[in-house]
Amino acid sequence: MTVLILTAEQDVTADMVVAKLHERGVPMVRLDPADLPGKAVLSADYAHGDFDGYLSVNGHVLSMGGLRSVWVRRPGEPAAHAAEPSAWLTAETRQALFGMLYSASTRWMNHPRRAEQARHKPWQLRVAHSSGFAVPPTVITTAPRVAQQFVQEYGDVVVKSASGPPPGEPPAALPTTLVGPDTDFSGVAAGPALLQRYIPKRADIRLTGIGTRLFAARKAAEPGQVDGRFGETGNGWEPTPVPHRIARAVHDYLAFTGLAYAAFDFAEDAEGIWWFLECNQGGQFGFVELETGQPIADEVAVWLAQRRPGLRIPEEH
Amino acid sequence: MDRNQADTQVNPKCASQKRRDVMTFTPMWQKVMNSLRPCHVWLGIDHRATAGGSFVRPFTLNYAQPSGQSAAVPPYHFDVSLQLNVLPDGRPAVSDRALLMATGTTTSTAGSQTHFDD
Incomplete structure (x- = not known):
């Protein structure tokens, strides 16, 4: 039984898991959908009332009948590396690859349908609230007057992107940034703006959930620091216990969303409350493991190597 | 925006906390x-x-601002047999913790240009 990892070749975070699978002697195939067709080859057939399919890349072959699990890490767009790429070729290749994979009986981390829905930040906030997290008041709007009123009501407000930075060259970043009451909000009419009450924080929390296993790390923040991803403070990530209430909320969130893997971001305020900021269904974990020593890659490998859903008791680290 | 709905999203314990003065800029x-x-x-x-x-x-x-991400070529390459990246001496790149920390390829902003999960 073989693990399939869908990711780009340069993804060294995936390497951390590949190394663990090698240590455990678990067969695996690594495929970047961008290499299909071309470097990679697939074939699926429905004949005599039965289904089967095969994938091969770099001399490694995978049968759908022997598929143990699929890890959707950082895959490229199907056919992106083709000699003559096109939107049509991408669509055709996506049909072939994912149509075949969906036909197999396997476990997903994370299933693309679940992942697609889980990426939507407004939905994340709704699920987070239902799961029992503290969620800062938030608005996403294309009405400048609503944005203005929100800032007037809550005072200290940050703006953040819902989908990430815009693509293009040179690469851009969109750090979470404070906006003041005198800001010109006319641009809100030209694109949805996500505004959220600023949480003065004493630390950033990154919690990685893999199945029922939770790993939390904490990094002290500097006074007035807004986005923990940007700006060097000299503070590092350290392991931190998961409060029981948070663990229960995380398990509820994962159960509702159907995610096998997720990376949660929280802001810890002066009273020690963890405010839910977002949940990245494919969030990075390598930087946390490298700094804290938490065995996250090994836990991902363990999950992928299982032959059926685990019945393990929830644990926190 | 339904303000009542927004207010219900606040933990009661937190709703009463005083807001700090924060410099806007x-x-x-x-x-x-x-x-x-x-x-x-x-x-x-x-x-x-x-x-x-x-x-x-x-x-x-x-x-938005320039990300400052470097386009430098990392000192490792993909090994098709091992299915992971290796250093020039053949060791897996993940065995060099200092290198991974220095290149920033595992951080929460890595890859954000093509994948918005960070």
Whole structure:
């Protein structure tokens, strides 16, 4: 039984898991959908009332009948590396690859349908609230007057992107940034703006959930620091216990969303409350493991190597 | 926006906490870039919309800035047999913790250009 990892070749975070699978002697195939067709080859057939399919890349072959699990890490767009790429070729290749994979009986981390829905930040906030997290008041709007009123009501407000930075060259970043009451909000009419009450924080929390296993790390923040991803403070990530209430909320969130893997971001305020900021269904974990020593890659490998859903008791680290 | 709905999202314990005075600011990069050229020009994209006959830039893009991510070639390459990246001496790149920390390829902002899960 073989693990399939869908990711780009340069993804060294995936390497951390590949190394663990090698240590455990678990067969695996690594495929970047961008290499299909071309470097990679697939074939699926429905004949005599039965289904089967095969994938091969770099001399490694995978049968759908022997598929143990699929890890959707950082895959490229199907056919992106083709000699003559096109939107049509991408669509055709996506049909072939994912149509075949969906036909197999396997476990997903994370299933693309679940992942697609889980990426939507407004939905994340709704699920987070239902799961029992503290969620800062938030608005996403294309009405400048609503944005203005929100800032007037809550005072200290940050703006953040819902989908990430815009693509293009040179690469851009969109750090979470404070906006003041005198800001010109006319641009809100030209694109949805996500505004959220600023949480003065004493630390950033990154919690990685893999199945029922939770790993939390904490990094002290500097006074007035807004986005923990940007700006060097000299503070590092350290392991931190998961409060029981948070663990229960995380398990509820994962159960509702159907995610096998997720990376949660929280802001810890002066009273020690963890405010839910977002949940990245494919969030990075390598930087946390490298700094804290938490065995996250090994836990991902363990999950992928299982032959059926685990019945393990929830644990926190 | 339903304000009552927003208020229900606040943990009661937190709702009563005093708000701190926080300095608001116009990012330095924004001051500099605004004095030079519009955001959509240096980003190489045009996300403007028409409002009353004039172009308006989406609000959130006012806070975009160059990522500063380096396009440097990492000192490892993909090994098709091992199915992971290796150093010039053949060791897996993941065995060199200091290198991974230095290249920043495992951080929460890595890969954000093509994948918005960070």
